[in-house]
Amino acid sequence: MQKDDWDCLPESMQQIAEVIGLDGAERLVRAVGGARFKFGKGRHNTARMKLLRQAVGKAGADKLAAVFGGDELYIPRCTVQLRKVRNRRFRAAFMALTDGGKTSKAMALTELCPQFGLSHRTADKILAEREEVAVQGALFD
Structure with a gap:
């Protein structure tokens, strides 16, 4: 994604993009878009963290867990x-x-x-x- 796409993103995705960048946010949408996602608190052996690491990499997953750990966010599909x-x-x-x-x-x-x-x-x-x-x-x- 480019910076031009920033304003079109829903607020939850703007928050996520601030943490892991636009490319990471795009990968997350492609992996779990359209679903509610509960961000773990950093426990590495959970299925949720494995899915997150596969989508955005270990560094991205760790950043998201640090910022949103314990929170549940709806990850929009961002089709448009x-x-x-x-x-x-x-x-x-x-x-x-x-x-x-x-x-x-x-x-x-x-x-x-x-x-x-x-x-x-x-x-x-x-x-x-x-x-x-x-x-x-x-x-x-």
């Missing part, structure tokens, strides 16, 4: 935010492949769609949205 992140990463990868004529659009889509879990149609929509935003932005400059 994660989609924005995926689309931004897809656009960047597409531009890196196609800028300067390195790769054709068709070949770039063939390579990137499976990598990002997108259909060609969805990829075309993502790329078209970007172009519309750029054109629309130019109207008001």
Whole structure:
């Protein structure tokens, strides 16, 4: 995630991101998003701590346990935010492949769609949205 995504995050995720960073918060959402999560008090052999360590690493799990130990938080799914992140990463990868004529659009889509879990149609929509935003932005400059 990028700093631009910060304001779109629910408050609980902003608090978590302050502790373990945006990338760690994204990994936590992908692991347990949509569920209530009770943060342990740092006991390392519990199933909960093992799950947390798998999601955010030992250092991240220790930081979360230190700050939220004993608390239960709802970890939102952040579907809209994660989609924005995926689309931004897809656009960047597409531009890196196609800028300067390195790769054709068709070949770039063939390579990137499976990598990002997108259909060609969805990829075309993502790329078209970007172009519309750029054109629309130019109207008001």
